[in-house]
Amino acid sequence: MEGDDETRTFPGARPPERTGWVDAGGLRLAVNEWGEADAPAVALVHGGFDFSRTFDVFGPMLADGGWRVVAWDARGHGDSEHAHLYSWPADVRDHFCAITALFDEPIVLLGHSKGGGQLLDLLDARPQLARAFVNLDGLPSQFSAPDINDRERRRMRRADLAASLDRRRRRNELRRRPDTIGGLAERRAPMNPRLSREWLEYLVTVGARRDAEGWRWKIDPVLHLGGFGPWRPQWSMEHLAALDLPFLGVLSGVQDDPMGWKSRRDDVAPYLPPGGRLEYFDDIGHFLHIEQPRFIADLVLEFLEPLR
């Protein structure tokens, strides 16, 4: 669109210092890195409808703290390939492929939201992939309503089922709607109500592409909020209790955040692994590491200091 310049800046945001690809069962996943290549590694796994460049402020803060910070885009998100099929276990397997392709030794894993929930499941199957685990608002409870995959796994009402199938019937026609940078930021704002417009517009310039008609989010238009499938929160929480490694969980206490998991301290505390640590902030929303990057980065760096 004419008059819409192609760049935005945001205080502290740094593009990745290295980029690359990993193969996950034939799908190419985009990888971004910050920090010294020979520093101890921490992998960051983003949440649903996010992408690895949403770590552009938080990632460099960890890198400046002495860590090699590696993040990849989930299938259908960011610069990774769009897939024929999407499912929670497929994402978990993709994370496994990325971790084993990129690292020879156990590393620190950090997941936000859906990424945190998926790492919880991955570590139940492959505990020796990690030497520490940080989960940012990705811990379900019986009262929680996690983002896309919680809804995917909840019992669906009939109308939701029909609507979902109707959408699948139209999947070949689905296109991301073009807009200006400001327009896309405006449309994402309801999902990220506590993030500044300046940040949202920066996000557009790294999470969308510009073509002749304007900017379009890169995320596969087949993906959408909602879905169905059987799921019980305790199935994941039992995985939390089974962890045998240093663990830091951080919960957002803002209950009206549309993407929040709404897990409270008392919901999660009974499942903490031995020595596990849980922090709860009732004044930070679901996107803790974007809303308060310095505060959360310092919390994570302090937790990880013995592991450097």
Added chain:
Amino acid sequence: MSHRTEHVPNGRLRLALHVLAEGEGLPLLVLHGLGDRTGTARPPWSAAWPGPVLGLDFTGHGASDIPTGGGYTPENLMADVDAVLAVHGPVCIVGRGLGAWVALLIAGARPHLVHGVVLADGTGLAGGGPEPPSPHVTSFPAQPSGPPDPYALLELSRDVRPPDYAMDFLRFVVEESDLEAPIVVSARIRPPWVEAVADAVGVIDLPLEEAVAHLARTAT
């Protein structure tokens, strides 16, 4: 005996739909089990069916496309069947094994397009059980050797099937159906979800051949 194959689009994939018997009226759609595929001949137990008999190869099975990198769920296979409904309209379904589970799901999701269902024995009938099985994460080479897709075998054999989830779909069927018994259980092997469904109102028990005859009578 006749056999021809249609291709049904489902998003970026193409599904094989085999016409096992031509005819007029409501089609009988046959859904195969896990790792299986539609045969080239009309199943002998479908003899009582007066109309066309169709057999779908699920994604990653038989002559249907194989997706890259897996991602199978029974709900994704439900969309396979919905792609057939979009082309052919209302059907009755005989589902075997995994196909029985998918048949129940699509009957609940599209009760006005699925007029009756037979749940029969076949591979993958139990799935992963009512709770998640032991943790397991693995990956395969990028290029599968051919159908059935190993990702399908892995993921669909482990999908969780709580009885209460099955019962939600059963209720959707029963609430919307004009039939007294829109669901017929023919399976002799009965994992917890089949047990729960078999005991419900609106469900009857019949051997497979009789079940097809029952649907044939009630579908006209």
